[in-house]
Amino acid sequence: MRSTNPLADVVIIGGGIIGLAIAYQVARRSDLRVVLLDKGNGVGEGSTGASSAVLRHRYSFDEMVALARDGVDAYREWPAFTGLTHPRAVFEAAGVLWMPGDDGDWASVEHRRMQSLGVPSEVLDDRALAKRFPAFSPCRHAPDVQTGIEHGCEGGSKHLFESTGGFIDPVAAAEDLVEASLREGVDVRYGANVAQVRQLAGRMAGVTLNDGTAIDAPCVVNAAGPWCNDIFRMLEIECPWTLAPTRIQVLYLDRPPELIGAIPVSIDMVGGVYFRLQNRGQQLVVGSTLSSDEREQVANPDEFDRFVDAEFSRSRLHALHHRLPALPYKGSVRGYCGLYTINREDVHPIVGRTPVEGFLVAIGFSGHGFKLAPAVGSLIAQSITGQRLDFDTAVSPAFLSFDRQPLALSDKSVLA
Template sequence: MIQSEDVSNTQAVQLTSEPDVDIVIVGAGIIGSSVAYQIARRSQLRVLVVDKAAGPATGSTGASVAISRCRYTVPEVVRLAYRSQLAYRSWSDFTGLKDPISSYTEMGALWVFDRTVDQLAAEHERLHSNGVAVEILSRKDVLGRWPELDLCIEPIDFEAVDRHQCRQGEFFLYEVEAGIADPAGANADLIAASKREGVDVRFGIGVADVVTDKGRVVGVRLDNGDEVRCGLVVNAAGPWCNQINQMAGAQKRWTLTPTRVQLVLREWGDTDPRLPITFDGSTDGCYRMERSGEQILLVSPEIPSFMEATKNPDDFRTSPDRECVEATLAAFQHRAPGVRHVGTTTGICGLYTINEQDSHPIVGPSEIQGLWLANGFSGHGFKLAPGIGAMVARTITGAEAPYDPDIPDDLFAIDRTPLATSGGVFA
């Protein structure tokens, strides 16, 4: 059972008189499954995970760009991303699964941003001092490895593309161990590992209401009519998080907006170059190869019209707009003019829950007792998921486990001041 002394620096967590389970987690995506596994691997708490989807990775997880990288402005977030990356790199050991679905492919990440030498040196020190393998590459170094790239650092005005004049950068940051994993596979692996540890995971069952008693959340009412009493509800519902919070009257401080994000997939051939993950400071987009080598994924430029706020997460267009596809292809051609720009183009859209104030998530107790939040990841949920799960589980259980991040568990508390960011939402 959860006892109040198990929770440090937070409100007491108390059980109802006759709970059906100790914890209910709403949402079985990469965040919810990580929280479930991290709690189960370090405690005997009874955990139920419910998700209205038919299976894993049907929400934001399924539209993840799948990149693991560590360049963040806040040092604690650097360490969080780094420890999460270590988990992805050692996935079988982390999950305890002999043959997990997900695996890690190292690609390296090149940041083509407008930075002075002194600024790059400061970024290098921030990442290196927190364990990240990072280099500063000269223009000659970059073009020696990837001659197909153009190293323009001048922002592109998409309203006046014909007047754009390139300005070449001279030095660039390169994350050596950045790479990609398999979001859908990782989600399925975490669910399998959670079940092995005794977690009850139920798909096809949504939450119709949050049950309260004397101002405290004490359970959930499922859409099949069942009521589940518990000591704690964790809202990890992704783009549906606002609906759960509204049921409980919680989380009115931060603006968390489900946002349609458009991703373009372009055909890639055997003769095309093996490019690094590239973060494009001219457009705030990014590009990375698929592990098959047969496609390259292009994240659209960060233009407001390409990032559509969505009121109903169950109803949005799932294929990219033609205007967005054309702009994304043009942005990629600007960045990689030495690439053969032909081939079939497809794409997908997904919903990321953008924290409008600082692009960082809200993680930990809400202002309503009995309800905890793991919301508003702004497209960074997959990168941070193993560490986020550890933060929640460590606070609830008081127990440490391998791969835990060395950061304060209240870093993303609901009552914090906005954290620093640099670049766009995805940067």
């Protein structure tokens, strides 16, 4: 798809983890001239910088499990994937613990499904949980997160443990992809604000920056995260998907010495929280898994409240204390906010070609984009170049395609 007299063959709008993964995946398999443009001053000013970068596998749809598996494989083998001998980011092999509470056979059913999809997992009973993760309460009953009043905790449910999941530092990983992309010849430009996307007779023609710089290209990728709707507006095309930039709150707190033993990445479906360690185990990052905490749409992704609400802190702290009793059930905690871009139709991303020749999208990632990025880069790069390479995903591009029907789902939270 090399054009006759272009400044670029492929322009990628957005240098978050998705745009970077696409740039790197295209460049490492082709000699196409790739230009990556980002309006920020550096890496991580969008959703990527706020990401908890949890690398888990379990999703409702098998295709999502496969995309997550292929993405997490790349993070697990980060030096081999990036070709960097000493990358900044290091995969933290903490494992991922799912605590479904009173949900019958959920853990066993999901364990069998994970096994069939090549994701190692185990079912833990309360004894195994206590041995491996002594800080955890096995309680299967939902805490009263309004008052924090304690109930008589009771175990007795089964828990699912993904042994090959974990987490990674999101900004360090993005910086690694900048370095790897530069090495592969990508023209990476931060401080480059795309003001116009041009098409001619239904085909991509290129982009123009707000300083007037024009870059002609037959292929443009919208990887603008929460700003993705701006790009559709520039093209004057209607996007059939409702992609909502949505304010998401995250807490962090210091790890007290009483919190003993290993702490995996944890998804407490009973209390509606997820958490993981950060800062070499000195702190916990805590987020919500409740769809009620994914409702605050922001009108302008450049301006939103970055402080956490007192009510959010209070209720999430109650839930956290219920699961990790060594933590206080109340007190002041710090936090920050970032943006999910939620596809309101079915909370799954939109990836691939559009009806405009040469215009591709990788958008609507909710709380999933970090782990999926290497696989999404692979899908787009396969579509643009027709080439396959190591670390590629074999998931069909139809699964997340622009022209698909919305997927049928009962739960539209980040756990979907």
